[in-house]
Amino acid sequence: MTSAANHQPRRRLDPTVGKARAMVASLLGLTSTGKYRPVDNPPLVLVGCSGGPDSLALAAVTAFFATRGEIRVGAVVVDHQMQEGSAEVAARTAAKLRGLGLDPVQVRTVDLKHDGGGPEAAARAARFGALDAAARDLDAQTVLLGHTLDDQAESVLLGLARGSGTRSLAGMRPRRELYARPFLGLRRDETLAICEALDLDPWHDPANSDDAYLRVRVRQNVLPFLAAELGPGVRESLARTAMILGQDADLLDELAGAEYRRIAEPVAPGDGGPVHEIRLDADALRLLPPALRMRVLALSVVELGGYQPSQERLASAQALLERKGSAGPVQMAGKVSAYRISRSLGVPQDGAGYGKLVFRRSA
Structure with missing residues (x-):
């Protein structure tokens, strides 16, 4: 005789969970329905998780694909040490992730380095440094982030509001x-x-x-208005x-x-250390269209470890x-600072520095 338990209806998949699974599958090239397709030595995908609703939902949704054998799913929790009790929050988050079946799960504690970009920029730099290292x-091929629409x-x-250019207005790329950011088409609710x-x-x-942060004021006051x-x-x-401008910005x-x-x-430097200076041919820069010239200048700053410069700073360098x-x-x-080699320095016209715009990173 068949037991009543065998006739229990399957629990219906929540439509929002199904939608989120499809987003993850699409971005990672996986299957979200049909037969399981396990692979030998499945690649590792990490989820950057703070424990908040967005990243915790992403971790749980992505963990589904580990059960299908298509990928392995782990997580990294970054403790920025910006709030009292942050270590306990990170530890609890890691425990939740292990409970969801994610493995490996790491907690990485970072020290913020303030290089003039403000606390949010310092936290972002430290966070991505920790994720890169993890x-x-x-040996993970992808790190998923829980940013939403x-x-x-x-x-x-x-x-x-800042009067930024195309790249900034293009927002975050999928x-x-x-x-990778699978949830850019998903609302926070x-x-x-x-x-x-x-x-x-x-x-x-x-x-x-905390409305001390500009982004919070935009979220709570400006966008509702x-x-x-x-x-x-x-x-x-x-x-x-952002999606439309992203294509232009990429090109x-x-x-x-x-x-x-x-x-x-x-x-x-002569001792074989990292690059500390970038020289750009001034004549070649002048011949570039302004849109490309400004990007080349900005790229020089970023390549030396600086932050993406403002339009005002780029204009001053130009x-x-x-x-x-x-x-x-x-x-x-x-x-990072920019200067040009001046004739007053006595550099010969065929010297290495003559006719160059120089970007240099200080120690």
Whole structure:
């Protein structure tokens, strides 16, 4: 006689969970339905998880694919030490992730280095440094991040407020090198719904409601006002703007990268240490279209470990090409400065530094 337990109906998949699974599968090239397709030596995918609703939902959804044998899924929890009790929050988050079946799960504690970009920039740099190191140590092919459509809309609006260029307005890309963001088409309230459907208990970061942060004021005050005045689809429209501009920005970045490689001359110290100076041929820079020239200048700063410079700083560096007035230095964020070799320094016209715009990182 068949037991009644065998006739229990299968639990219906929550539609938001199904939608999220499809997003992860699409970005990683996996299957979310049908027969299991286990592979030999499945690649490791890591989830960067703070324990908040977005990243915890992402971790739980991605863990599903580990049960199918297509990938292995682990996680990295970064403790920024910015709040009292952060170590305990990180440890609890790691325990939740192990309970979901993720393996390996690492907690990485970081010390913030303030190089003039503010605490948020310092935290971001430290976080990505920790994620990079974890992926390298564990031989992971991808690190997933839990940014949502709401995060994308906030980024675009902040870029507009700062008067930023195409790359900033393009927001966050779904995939860039090691990092992937499957949830950029998912609303924040949907990640909360996933947590509820899967009986997850996310951590709610008090900083996300602290209006001392500009992003929080945009989230709590500006976007609700715009939605009330312009219509409820304003967040989706901002995210769509990012997607459109992202394609333009990718092309411009590709072209600028080729020009940078053509004209840049990296200089390393005699002891074989890392590159501390980049020289750019001034005549070649002048011949570039402005959109490419500014990107080449910005890339020089970033290549030396500085932060993405503001338009004002880039304009000041570009002004050095006019050979009028000061030869610099122009200070960029992140201990990088720009200057041009002046004739007054007595450098011969065929010397290594003559006719060059120089970017240098200080110790």
